[in-house]
Amino acid sequence: MRCPHCGERDSRVVDSRDLDESATIRRRRECNACTTRFTTYERVEAARLVIVKRDGARQEFDRDKLASGLRKALTRRPVADDAADLAADAIEAELRAAGSTEVPSSRVGALAMEALRSLDQIAYIRFASVYQSFEDLEDLKREVDTLYAEKGNGGGRK
Numbered sequence: 001m002r003c004p005h006c007g008e009r010d011s012r013v014v015d016s017r018d019l020d021e022s023a024t025i026r027r028r029r030e031c032n033a034c035t036t037r038f039t040t041y042e043r044v045e046a047a048r049l050v051i052v053k054r055d056g057a058r059q060e061f062d063r064d065k066l067a068s069g070l071r072k073a074l075t076r077r078p079v080a081d082d083a084a085d086l087a088a089d090a091i092e093a094e095l096r097a098a099g100s101t102e103v104p105s106s107r108v109g110a111l112a113m114e115a116l117r118s119l120d121q122i123a124y125i126r127f128a129s130v131y132q133s134f135e136d137l138e139d140l141k142r143e144v145d146t147l148y149a150e151k152g153n154g155g156g157r158k
């Protein structure tokens with residue numbers, strides 16, 4: 001960090017404080033050569049999140065794409081307008097909290113299905129039938145039966 005006045009590289013920090021809940025640190029520095037004071041900002045860079053597909057292809061995590069997939073499954077279902085966005089945010093937060101920069105796409109799919117399952121069962125089946133591409137009707141029926149069984153046990157929504 002060069003002094004903006006004389007170009008000297010040596011400076012000392014005279015004050016430092018956190019801004020925006022610590023995502024940014026502001027430092028007041030004093031040039032060791034000419035004593036000019038200047039300010040620097042240090043920001044945390046959001047870690048990259050890379051999705052690894054089954055065939056090994058890598059792709060930057062796309063939160064909006066995830067949200068639109070969820071929104072499609074939730075079309076005309078009785079959920080809040082921002083349900084898909086909130087779910088996408090929650091999934092992104094969970095992926096980031098895991099601390100790994102590479103995530104298998106199956107993990108994203110599983111989290112998406114989990115989120116839809118608790119939001120709306122029809123949306124869940126819609127998404128799962130595309131995503132999991134059920135082998136046949138038997139698979140789909142099993143999944144639906146599972147949902148019914150959970151309902152009967154008082155699990156899930158009414």
Ligand SMILES: [Zn+2]
Nearest residue numbers: 003006031034
């Ligand atoms: Zn200087």
